[in-house]
Amino acid sequence: MTRRRIALIGLGMVVTPHARSLIDLHDRVEVVRAFSPTAARREVFAARFPFPLCADLETILADESIEAVIVLTPANTHLEIVRRCAExxxxxLLEKPIEITIERATLLVEACERAGVTLGIVLQHRFRPVGLRLAELLREGWLDEIVGCSVTIDLWRPQSYYDEPGRGSFARDGGGVLISQGIHTLDLMLSLAGPVAEVRGYATTTPVHRMETEDMVMASVRFESGALGTIDATTSAYPGFAERIRFVCRNGTAVLEGTGLDVAFHDGRKENVAPIATPGGTGADPMAFPHDWHRGVIEDFLDALDHDRAPRVTGREALKVHRLIDALIEAGRSDGPVKVAGEGR
Structure with missing residues (x-):
């Protein structure tokens, strides 16, 4: 197995689970550089992790021995950084979201395709054991057809979280609760239930927060399969609760709640996976979760490189949840149904 030489680009809040995962994977990965343009961030990072630091992105781009990068910078910087890395x-391997608009996100994906490099997106909820188990049950037909699928994302972020310059803005983040927090659960939902055809709903900024973008969304959805569902997402639900997805199927009902799973079949059988103690990032500390799922993302990315295959979440795959988020925001601004754009629309 090849030991890959990689670099970290961005040493802000989200770097911790990635760095811990890379330490776990030291037999497969050598971190050659860890880059931030900010001296204070490099200093804080150096006190916690044993990776060589870098103050200049050009050093990484010019080093031909570096095969891959993990990009952890703010969303509005992704297009330029990824384009340069691809060239x-x-x-x-890119931290979600792809970019702040679907247009910029598409340009980023196309830049990697033109350059012939592998692009993976960090949407780690797909790597939770309960999500993998439910995917197996659905794939093998034990639950049969999904007829209803509803999502509840009741998170809490204090005002101090949004007081950071740019956070919760369209210019830096591309949106609020949907693209910054809910994207993980919505991506998992789409991977299990299939694409959404149409949405109706509301999006607002509640009096709980001072911010530009939405902190509460409530919508009804119709899947392309004909299944119906709802999406309820907020960062105003103190003190924060585990995200929940309920699947009503022909042969039973399955409920994913945080890291737990309950399945009840019509024939009386049941399956239960107890949640772990820390479901992850639902409250005031957005990083209060184990790094296991990030390690799964990185392992899958390394496997993709080793076996010349696509990662589980490619750029094209991640564009699907971006299109759903765009439709939900548009529905919140209109009085009628909004169709979810497909590829090329």
């Missing part, structure tokens, strides 16, 4: 021949 330098580096494979890219």
């Amino acid at each position: 330098a021949g580096k494979h890219v």
